[in-house]
Amino acid sequence: xxxxxxxxxxxxxxxxxxxxxxxxxxxxxxxxxxxxxxxxxxxxxxxxxxxxxxxxxxxxxxxxxxxxxxxxxxxxxxxxxxxxxxxxxxxxxxxxxxxxxxxxxxxxxxxxxxxxxxxxxxx
Amino acid sequence: xxxxxxxxxxxxxxxxxxxxxxxxxxxxxxxxxxxxxxxxxxxxxxxxxxxxxxxxxxxxxxxxxxxxxxxxxxxxxxxxxxxxxxxxxxxxxxxxxxxxxxxxxxxxxxxxxxxxxxxxxxxxxxxxxxxxxxxxxxxxxxxxxxxxxxxxxxxxxxxxxxxxxxxxxxxxxxxxxxxxxxxxxxxxxxxxxxxxxxxxxxxxxxxxxxxxxxxxxxxxxxxxxxxxxxxxxxxxxxxxxxxxxxxxxxxxxxxxxxxxxxxxxxxxxxxxxxxxxxxxxxxxxxxxxxxxxxxxxxxxxxxxxxxxxxxxxxxxxxxxxxxxxxxxxxxxxxxxxxxxxxxxxxxxxxxxxxxxxxxxxxxxxxxxxxxxxxxxxxxxxxxxxxxxxxxxxxxxxxxxxxxxxxxxxxxxxxxxxxxxxxxx
Numbered sequence: 001x002x003x004x005x006x007x008x009x010x011x012x013x014x015x016x017x018x019x020x021x022x023x024x025x026x027x028x029x030x031x032x033x034x035x036x037x038x039x040x041x042x043x044x045x046x047x048x049x050x051x052x053x054x055x056x057x058x059x060x061x062x063x064x065x066x067x068x069x070x071x072x073x074x075x076x077x078x079x080x081x082x083x084x085x086x087x088x089x090x091x092x093x094x095x096x097x098x099x100x101x102x103x104x105x106x107x108x109x110x111x112x113x114x115x116x117x118x119x120x121x122x123x
Numbered sequence: 124x125x126x127x128x129x130x131x132x133x134x135x136x137x138x139x140x141x142x143x144x145x146x147x148x149x150x151x152x153x154x155x156x157x158x159x160x161x162x163x164x165x166x167x168x169x170x171x172x173x174x175x176x177x178x179x180x181x182x183x184x185x186x187x188x189x190x191x192x193x194x195x196x197x198x199x200x201x202x203x204x205x206x207x208x209x210x211x212x213x214x215x216x217x218x219x220x221x222x223x224x225x226x227x228x229x230x231x232x233x234x235x236x237x238x239x240x241x242x243x244x245x246x247x248x249x250x251x252x253x254x255x256x257x258x259x260x261x262x263x264x265x266x267x268x269x270x271x272x273x274x275x276x277x278x279x280x281x282x283x284x285x286x287x288x289x290x291x292x293x294x295x296x297x298x299x300x301x302x303x304x305x306x307x308x309x310x311x312x313x314x315x316x317x318x319x320x321x322x323x324x325x326x327x328x329x330x331x332x333x334x335x336x337x338x339x340x341x342x343x344x345x346x347x348x349x350x351x352x353x354x355x356x357x358x359x360x361x362x363x364x365x366x367x368x369x370x371x372x373x374x375x376x377x378x379x380x381x382x383x384x385x386x387x388x389x390x391x392x393x394x395x396x397x398x399x400x401x402x403x404x405x406x407x408x409x410x411x412x413x414x415x416x417x418x419x420x421x422x423x424x425x426x427x428x429x430x431x432x433x434x435x436x437x438x439x440x441x442x443x444x445x446x447x448x449x450x451x452x453x454x455x456x457x458x459x460x461x462x463x464x465x466x467x468x469x470x471x472x473x474x475x476x477x478x479x480x481x482x483x484x485x486x487x488x489x490x491x492x493x494x495x496x497x498x499x500x501x502x503x504x505x506x507x508x509x510x511x512x513x514x515x516x517x518x519x520x521x522x523x524x525x526x527x528x529x530x531x532x533x534x535x536x537x538x539x540x541x542x543x544x545x546x547x
Contacts, residue, residue, distance in 0.1 A: 005318045009177055012318030048323065051172045051185055052299055053271050060162075063274040065171035065187050074327070081299050095188055113171065114187035 004042055006035045019043045047071035051113070054084050054099060059091030059116040066099045066110045076104055084110065091118045124230070129153035129445050131219050131233040133210050133386065136165020137427050138239035138418025138434040140193035145438030146237075147200045151445060155231065156197070156204035157221050163197070163204060164190030165241055167427065169268045172292055174319075178428035189427060213238070213390040217413055235413045235441040238387055238401070239434060242380040242419040244289075250378055252284075254341030257348070263289040263377035267296065276300050278373025282350050283307045284338050286314040286321075287515075288425075290377025295324035297375075305369055307332045308352055310359060313489065315515035337361055338374065347372050380423045390414055397465040398422040404470040405480045406449050407437035415441050422467050422483070425517050429483070455536055462487050462540040463495075464514070471536065477528040482520040484538060486512045493543035495520070499533035512540070 006013040011031060017039045018026040027039040041047055049071050053063040072080060080103045089099060093116040100110040130146055132139045135158030143154055162168065167175070170186030177183055180192065197204065208223040217233045244262040261269075261277050267289065269275045279302050283290045286309040294304045307325060312335050314321060325332055333352070339361045340351035354365040382399040384392075392409040393402045400421035401409040407417050417437035418430045443449045454470040466484040482497070490512050497505040497520060504526050512518065520538075522530070530536050 005322045007319040007323045009174075009183075009319070012322075014318075048327070049173050050299075053171060053274065055274065061272060063272055065185060065271060067171075067173060067185055077299075095191055113185040114168070115191060 006038050008034045008038050015039045046074040048074050052084050055088045057090050058118055064093050064116050065113045067113050069109050069111050072106050072108050091116045125232055127232045128155045129234045131231055132156045132237045134239035135163040136241050137430050140197055141431040141434035142237045142438035143202050144196045145435035146442040149439045149442035151442035154202050157208045157210050158206050159209045161207050163194045169271045171271045175427050179431055213386045215391045234445045237415045237437055237441050238420055239418050240383050240420045242382045242423055245379040252338055255344055257343035257346045259347030259373045261375055263293045263375045266375050280371040281373045282369055282371045283375045285377035286316050287377045288316040288320055291316045291320040291324040294330050298328050304330045308336045309334050310337045350374055382420045402469045404472050405468045406440035457536045459538045463538050466538050477524045479523050484518050489513045490543050493540040496539050496541050498537045499530045504529050
């Protein structure tokens with residue numbers, strides 16, 4: 001039996017997870033199906049969204065925010081951040097632009113989450 | 124030279140943007156947004172983490188993405204906005220004075236004004252931490268801006284005072300950027316932050332959270348060298364025998380937010396001593412005719428989604444006011460008793476408009492097995508049973524037209540916690 005708090009939304013449901021049988025993990029305390037999926041992931045292969053900022057050249061701001069398009073395996077968090085430190089993007093940038101493709105081969109991209117103008121086309 | 128506008132909105136953050144969109148959709152075309160920063164979006168621009176928009180858009184966005192949705196709506200409608208424009212004064216007769224590099228000092232006479240100026244962080248001075256004045260003490264939001272927008276790391280060994288959501292988010296953010304977060308210190312026996320943030324921002328990285336502790340001294344002449352942390356007793360007084368030094372070069376303060384109401388004061392708007400924001404009716408109008416307020420300048424919200432909804436209401440009502448449809452008739456006070464700290468709005472207009480409204484409130488302590496009730500002259504109009512309520516979570520009561528009608532015919536409206544175990 002394990003106790004955990006679902007991180008899917010601000011409700012933060014308290015889950016009780018019976019993982020005696022790894023093929024048939026029993027979750028209670030969740031209010032929606034996402035809670036059950038979270039608990040099973042958390043036991044078998046925990047995942048997290050990662051958000052950070054990366055350098056921009058020629059933009060209206062020196063940094064642009066990025067996120068993983070989906071949650072990535074938890075153990076890749078710090079390696080994925082290390083990867084971002086090597087990256088410099090060039091303005092203009094749009095929400096959804098790929099910043100890093102296929103992070104460490106996990107099949108998920110880092111995507112841009114903010115509009116950045118080129119400094120030359122200021123209004 | 125004085126120009127004339129129908130609606131001037133002060134602040135281009137989530138509140139101002141949503142108000143502008145709603146006012147436009149209500150038929151108002153003569154709108155001007157004045158924004159202090161160089162871009163629209165307000166504080167969302169530095170909140171790069173995800174978790175915004177679950178209510179509004181049914182998906183989980185980052186702060187800048189959420190802001191962009193509303194910026195796009197404002198641009199699509201061709202609503203005028205001025206950036207890098209600081210409002211200096213709003214007078215009682217709605218003359219707005221602002222300054223920017225292009226116009227110099229601008230003066231606009233408005234038919235209605237929406238104050239959507241957000242809030243500020245409580246600074247070190249407001250919590251009286253003794254010690255030296257070395258560099259390295261930041262509010263959590265300042266650190267957030269430095270890391271996320273400007274690309275600077277404010278320190279390498281960090282202690283965070285306060286476990287509100289900004290403090291928790293910054294614990295993870297500093298860890299991501301290679302800093303060591305040694306502890307998060309919380310004065311209260313509970314966190315005002317979301318449980319999910321305690322899990323994904325602290326537990327994931329083994330960052331200790333010390334409840335019922337506080338920082339009693341900051342050490343370090345030129346740069347912070349450490350903070351002295353002590354447990355507190357039930358009256359929140361430090362127990363000095365428990366004091367211990369935590370070496371660090373940075374202290375982040377996440378100790379609460381205060382509505383920014385200098386402009387409202389200047390306009391003669393009455394403020395609530397509890398929320399720090401204006402006293403408003405259900406149209407979000409203050410006691411100065413034609414001056415409205417919404418978002419974190421009115422009261423500090425937990426979720427931006429609720430800011431947007433409240434501000435859309437303010438925008439609609441301001442547009443209707445300009446058309447002569449909203450009148451400041453007789454007002455019925457909404458009293459809060461028995462563990463309910465405040466309610467926004469504080470008044471309901473005693474006129475015949477019976478539209479659904481929402482009442483937002485916070486409780487004073489953690490209470491279990493209570494019923495949150497709304498009574499009109501003693502008669503229960505609404506009741507909601509709650510297994511637990513806490514000050515960190517805003518309660519929202521949505522009332523239908525029939526319930527509103529019952530309330531508006533009363534002399535006194537009382538919101539209360541009934542039954543229950545704990546009373547703080």
